[in-house]
Amino acid sequence: MAESQEIELKIHFGGSVKKIGKEDYEYLGELGSKNVEWKFDEILWDRFVDFCKEEALIRAPVGLIWFKSEKEEMKQLRYLYDRYDEEMLMLRSVSKLGIDVVVVFVEHECSEHIPGVIQLSDREHIEDEEHSENDDVDRPKEDDEPEGSEDKNPAEKEDNPTVNPAEKEDNEDGGDEVVADVTDDTNDVRFQSVFEEGEKAVLDKEAYGNGIEEDDSEDERAPVDVEYLDTPVESEDEWEEWNRKLKGKGKVNGSDKYHGDYEKPPYIWLFQKFNSGLEFKDQVLKYFMNTQYDVKMARSESFRIVEKPINKWMVKVCHMKHNHGKSSRISMLKQCVIAVLFREELRINVNLQASTIKDAIKVRYDIVVPISKCYRGRDIALGTILEAQTTQFWKLWDYEEELRRSNQGISTDLCTREVNGVQMSDCFYIFFIELRTAWKSCCRPVIGLDGCFLKMYPIAWTVVRGENKDTWGWFMRKLKHDIGLEFGKDLTVISDKQKGLVHAIELELSEAEHRMCARHIYANWKKLGFSRSEFKSLFWGVAYSYTEGEYKEKMRLVEAYDVVAHNELLKTDPERWCRAFFNVESHCPDVHNNLSESFNRNIKMARAKPMINMLEDIRRQAMTRISSRFFTADKWDTIVTPITMALLEKARCAKKHCSTIRSGFSLYEVNEFDCGYMVDLATHQCACRRWDLTGIPCKHAVCVLDDNQEDPVKYTAEYYYTHVMKRTYSDNIKPVNGKNLWKMIGKPPIGIPEIRKPRGRQEHDIGRKSHLKRLKLLKNCQDIDAYPHVATVISLDTLKLDAKTKLWFMRDQKISVADLVKI
Incomplete structure (x- = not known):
């Protein structure tokens, strides 16, 4: 683009940019905008200042100039902060890209009240509050600013401290009485002597920082008593030399760089004071992490930090120039430091992953940390947050009492056994009355049992030493008593082939239909050598057969493909996992226990925590899901659930090849590809068994209902109605108070059970041996x-x-x- 070519600028003035969230920005307090066409060489800082004074009639100084192209979003804003030509190259570079319109936001600042000028907050306050170090837009830092750009008060830029003019004349004449007003808050001590026997006084870090950042306006200053400095009693020349050195303290090359804020650059400066050596090491670590300079500590001994009888630590020698480049690895960033950095985040979210911590350190500090160090740091932080396992087992009695207090009608059973005179935890059973009421009144009579959790709607859970006949039998007896299952008539139970569980179901629920999870059956069958994809298709074809005729046809296909595979499949008792043999009373066609497995996956993180934290996480997950499902169902405006509506629509589309023949009042024959199916509207049955087994009309039933101009929704099982779904999730588990509010019942503490060794011969880790x-x-x-x-x-x-x-x-x-x- 030629220097004389013009570009259109849309300038907004009179407001300030404010950050929204973590990435987006908005321009607040705008007084107006105007489109102008400037030449490329006219895009200067002073041109924007003159524009605001002449066109916008705003005399307030310009603080920042934000800009973007017209098509870009607000979160892509960039800014200029000084009048140097190098800074304007950013804006000019946007103009060179062939962009038709550049949007400019002029941000003003005002240090004192001027009539007719909009009053804005202090620039330093805005930078602290609205532009953190995590912003995507890099803010100018103090070290990068030109001299004199940090301090807004002109009085602080002078070489001499502020002195009353009348007193100044007296000082020039006599030189005995000197009152130097070097602080904005005269109640604080400005200087103190840190060297003994006549050494020069130096600035106190806290008082010096407060003196620079506070406003030094004369109309806001109240006359107060001034504390005098340690004035030298020597000649006037010595006083001037002492005063000149005093002004140089805390300055580098004559500029006020050391503002007293430990959280801002340069982080370390000359004559900076610390209360202890550990505080100094923390500040050094902060400097390393924010500057990416990896510097090793020459000497760091515990007794020199703890035992040395001093009150303050001071930086006496400070060389800020490095003879090496920056590094992405900081040796002082150890796992204990990572634990401190992320302790509060882990307190909020104990599921914070080590990989997330590693990525966060990379984004915040541009430092690469090994994932193993993040794992150790996370464990250290969690150890300080979560109570020890032993302490939590001691509080199990109190936790049980709190559950009974907060949830009326709850059924709990905390069993212990005595081992060497100590009561050890044996099993802990929890059953909420709200879950039982909802399951018995609204849910299908189906229970999915697994080693960790129950079906999609949780009913009860327990913590035991391990899965065996005794623990499963005890759990089934408790569950049968609390729900009132008796011998399990018209009940369907889905589980895996765990021997203790199968025995407990046969003993306690002898009249219940017991289905085996087809996924476990297929996994065991696959281990016998039938792992090819053809075997997988043949197996699930058998499992999804709705009628015995379809089942026999699928089994013949398996036998034709591999006789051995057919014989092994017959040994797995297909009546337990094939739909053709399922009881239709439950209206559940599931051949697997996937929902129980999904809960196992959800509580995987909880199982790694101590006892009470694990139980609380499981309870909160159940409570959160019930609440979420209720509000989801409350938004539905259909008679049946949306999934049921989708299944009915699918059946309506599949009925195009069907034709009906009426037989009696409610009996029909439906022909599909030369195959007839009997449909009975009175009993809600179809010969294909899909309607019987699911409770949702199949394509044959939908064909008959459409011919009769009836709505298939009226012939759907009540379990799929929206109002039933709402009633299921209407009553939730009650909240529980924290540990500090539990009632102490005074029972003897419970010990941790011994670690159960697995059966069989222990396998030795060959990889750990040297040879x-x-x-x-x-x-x-x-x-x-x-x-x-x-x-x-x-x-x-x-x-x-x-x-x-x-x-x-x-x-x-x-x-x-x-x-x-x-x-």
């Missing part, structure tokens, strides 16, 4: 006085080894064939 020893076939005798020989005489011929193995055997045992013969 593997060769397997010895003979065992040496333990009698050290006797001649070295084997304990049991074994002939090499009896072992039936080849010649090479025999030589290896004799070399390993360090004996000869002659020795074996003598023995």
Whole structure:
């Protein structure tokens, strides 16, 4: 673009930019806008200042100039903060890209009241509140600003401290009485002596920081008593030299860089004070992390930090220039530091992953941390947040009492057993009365049992030592008593083939229909060698068969493909996992226990926590889901649920190949591809068994209902109605108070049960051994006085080894064939 070519600018003035959320911005307090066409070489800072004074009639100084292209969003704003030509190159570069219109937002600032000028808040306050170090737009930092740009008060830019003019004349004449008003808050001590025996006084860090950042306006200053400095009593020349050195404290190259804020650059400055060595190390770490300079501590000993009898630590030598480049790895950033940095975030979200912590450190500080260090830091932080497992087992009695207080009618059973005189936790059963009432009145009579949780609508849960006949039998007896199942008539139970669970169901719920999870059946069948994709399709074709005729046809396909696979599949008892043999009273066609498995996955993080935290997470997950499902169902405006409506629409589309023939008052015959199906509207049955098993009209029933001009929704089972769904989730689990509000019942504490070892021979980790020893076939005798020989005489011929193995055997045992013969 030529220098003389014009570009259109849409300038907004009179307002200020405010950040919304983490990324977006908005321009508030706008007084107006105007479109102008400027040449490329006319885009200067002073041109914008003159425009605001002449066109907008705003005399307030310009603080920042924000700009973007017309098509960009507000979160893509960029800014200019100074009048140097180098800064204007950013705006000019946007103009060179061929953009037709550039939108400019002029942000004003005002240090004192001017008639006719909009009053804005202080720029430093806006930068602190609205532009944090996490903003996508990089704000100008103090180290990058030109000299004199930090301090808005002109009085603070002068070389000498503010002195009353009358007193100044007296000082020039006599030089004895000097009153230097160097603080904005005269109640604070400005200076104090930090060197003994006549060494020069230096600035106190806190007082110096407050003096720079406070407003020094004369009309706001109240006359107060001024505390005097340690004035030297020597000659006037010595006083001037002392005062000149005093002005230089806290300055680099004459500019006020050290503002006293430990959270802003440069983080470390000369004569900075600390209360302890640990505080100094924390500040050094902050400097390293924000500047990416990796510097090792020359000496750091605990006794030098703790035992040294001093009140303050001071930076006496400070070399800010580094002879090496920046690094993305900081040696001082150890796992304990990571634990401190993310302790509060883990307190809010204990499920915070180590990978998330690693990414957060990379984004915030541009530092790369090993994932293993993040894992250790996360564990350290969680250890300080979560109570120890032992402490939580002690509080189980109090937790049970709080559950009973907050949830009236709840059924709990905390069982212990005595081991070596100590009561150890054995099992803990929890059953909420609200869940039982909703399940019995609104849910289908189906219960999914698994090693961790119950079906989609949780009824009860328990914590036990392990899955076996005793624990499953105890749990089934408690559940049968609380729900009133008796022997399980018209009840359907879905579970895996865990031996203890199968035995408990047969013993406690003998009249219930017990289905096996088809996914577990297929996994076991697959291990026998039938893992090809063809076997998978054949297996699920058998499992999804609705009628016995369809089942037999699918089994013949399996037999034709592989006879061995067919025979092994018959051994799995298909009546337990094939739809053709399911009871239609439950209106549930499920052949698997996926919903229970999904709950296992959801509570995976909770199971890694201590006892009470785990139980509370499970309770809160159940309470959250019930509440969420209720509000979701409350928004539905259909008679049946949306999923049921989708299934009915699918059946309506599939009926185009069906034709009906009326038989009686409610009996019909439906033909589909030369195959007839009997439909009975009175009993809600169809020969295909889909309507019987699901409770939702199939395509044959929908065909008959459409011919009769009836709504299929009226023939849908009540379980799928929206009002039933709302009633199911209307009553929720009651909230529970925190540990500090629990009632202490004074029962003896419960111990942690011993770790249960798995059955069978323990497998050794071969990878941890330095080397593997060769397997010895003979065992040496333990009698050290006797001649070295084997304990049991074994002939090499009896072992039936080849010649090479025999030589290896004799070399390993360090004996000869002659020795074996003598023995």
